Amino acid sequence: MNRYPIQAGDSFAQLAGRFGISIADLMTANPGIDPRRLRIGQTVMIPAGPHASIIDTTKAxxxxxxxxxxxxxxxxxxxxxxxxIGYSTLGRTIPVVRIGSGTKEVHYNGAFHANEWITSLLLVKFVEDCANACCNSGQLRTCNVKELFGHVSLFVVPMVNPDGVELVHGTLCADEALYERLLHWNRGSRDFSGWKANVRGVDLNDQFPAFWDAERDRRDVPGPGPRDYTGEAPLTEPEAQAMEAFTRSRDFHLVMALHTQGQEIYWNYRDMEPEGAEKAAIRLGEASGYRPVKLFCSDAGYKDWFIQEYRRYGFTVEAGIGVNPLPIEQFDAIYEDMIGLLLEGLQI
Incomplete structure (x- = not known):
């Protein structure tokens, strides 16, 4: 039985369909609640059902x-x-979720790139599945996560670039001057579905002080736009600043940045990675079917900076295959591969 806070637009009929239960079962579980007078924030009990999930993985x-x-x-x-962990350029909170009480700290993040929003959904669904397992048998696939989270703490930042994600979805609320700049940078197109950057046209995964100059010169992008502009200097953007400060505030044993697409795992950085990094990447590959790749000619990314600063395990995982943004219809197949990889990362 899960507790669920009523959101705007919710009804018992809608909740029954979403969680795969009957309206009668829902009413039986909530005898003191009048389904005609639901209030936003009111807690209802959701009985177990075949689809009893808070996270809807069927839509953008x-x-x-x-x-x-x-x-x-x-x-x-x-x-x-x-x-x-801080705020976006337009003042949106950048959420973080911690699950576990252990001293070994692990960090996963998603949606550095706006059109890779499906990585946020992958991470939030993983958190839900881990939490649900902890409340029941403790088992998630072949892993006893209830026992694991007694000595591991997982910190998840599901959406590093919330403004950019809203821009991609066409739901960004921005003043006219900002929107005109975004249109200009997008070559006049109102279709922002391919946008990777934040709302200042800076690629957040080219913002970290790890041979930033080399990445700027390699990209050779003169100014703001949908992708690949490194900014005028490292860490000029509030989202990158928040990630840098958050990382320094913890003692992460391992970090993993989720991107799309390619079904690849990048594990090295200029020979600064720790001994055993390639073997760890092979383990992640075996758990997912993804291919470990030794990457060259790439700098200034979050994973690069972490390896340079701490000489610890850092991975970039390119989830799924196809053309970004990956369609939501691929979610189940991607998650089927990724859940094993995410569990394995907690055990490295």
Whole structure:
């Protein structure tokens, strides 16, 4: 039985369909609630059903979906610690979720790139599945996560670039001057579905002080746009600043940045990676079917900076295959590969 906070537009009929249960079962589980007088924020009990999931993985995923789902997850699983690492360019909170109480700290993040929003959904669904397993048998696939989270703490930042994700989905609320600049940078097109950068036209995964000059020269992009502009200097963007400060505030044993697409795992950086990094990448590959790749001629990424600064395990995982943004219809297949990889990362 899970607790769920009522959101705008919810009804018992809608909840029954979403969670794969009957309206009668829902009413039986909530005898003191009048389904005709539901209030936003009111808690209802969701009985177990074949699809009893808070996270809807059948539609495009944006910032409002994320904040709603995190609120619901926090209510259903009070042991989750939900907070913020800072703010986006337009003042949106960048959420972080902690699950586990162990001293070994691991970090996963998603949606550095706006059109790779499906990585946010992958991570939030993984958090839900881990939390649900902890409340039941403890098993998630072949891993006893209940026992694992006694000595591991996982910190997840599902959406590093919330403004960009909203822009991609066409739901960004921006003043006229900003929108005119975005249109100019997008060559006059109102179709922002391919946009990777933040709303200042800076690629957030080219913002870190790890041979940033080399990446700037290699990219050779003169100014703001949909992709590949490194900015005027490292760490000029609030989202990158927040990620850098958050990382320095913890003692991460391993970090993993989820991107799309290619079904590849990048594990090295200029020979600064720790001994055993390639073997760890092979383990991740065996768990997912993805291909470990030794990457050259790439700098200034989050994973690059982490390896340079800490000489610890850092991975970039290119989830799925196809053309970005990957269609939501591929989610189940991608998650089937990724769940094993994400579990393996906790055990390296």
């Amino acid at each position: 995923y944006g910032y409002c979906d994320l904040t709603r789902d995190l609120a619901a997850l926090g209510t259903a699983y009070p042991f989750l610690q939900i907070g913020s």
